[in-house]
Amino acid sequence: MASATLNLSVVEKRMLSALEAANYCGMAAKHFKALCPVNPIELRPGEIRWDKRDLDSWIDGCKQGAEETSREAILGKLG
Template sequence: MSTTNLNISVIEKRMFKETEAASYAGLPVKHFKIACPVQPIQLRQGVLLWDKRDLDLWIDDVKTGTQATTHDAILARL
């Protein structure tokens, strides 16, 4: 009997497009746009991306009831 090893390396994304960020937060895009205070960044012209770490901080704040309302408040916690 032969054995086969399969080595798979998965690189976890840190930056999300809007639809990915909304999905990560568990919200439809239209609700994400209204509810999420995390500001996207533009790494290249015309492409807005949301940082997973900022989204995690926002979600943690919502869970604890100390929701940060601005990007600056989130950055201050980093």
């Protein structure tokens, strides 16, 4: 019996459309457009894209802010 090997290479997209960026962030498109502070880039006239790295930085910043708020709330209760 013959065996076959399939070698695939997947290139992950870095620049996302508005709908892809909203999905990447786990939001509905209308909420993404209203809440996301990340500025898109116009690669070509009329072609607007969001950089995944910028979206990741925004999401990480949201998490850091939540941690600081939680820590302050805990310290406030102790004091």
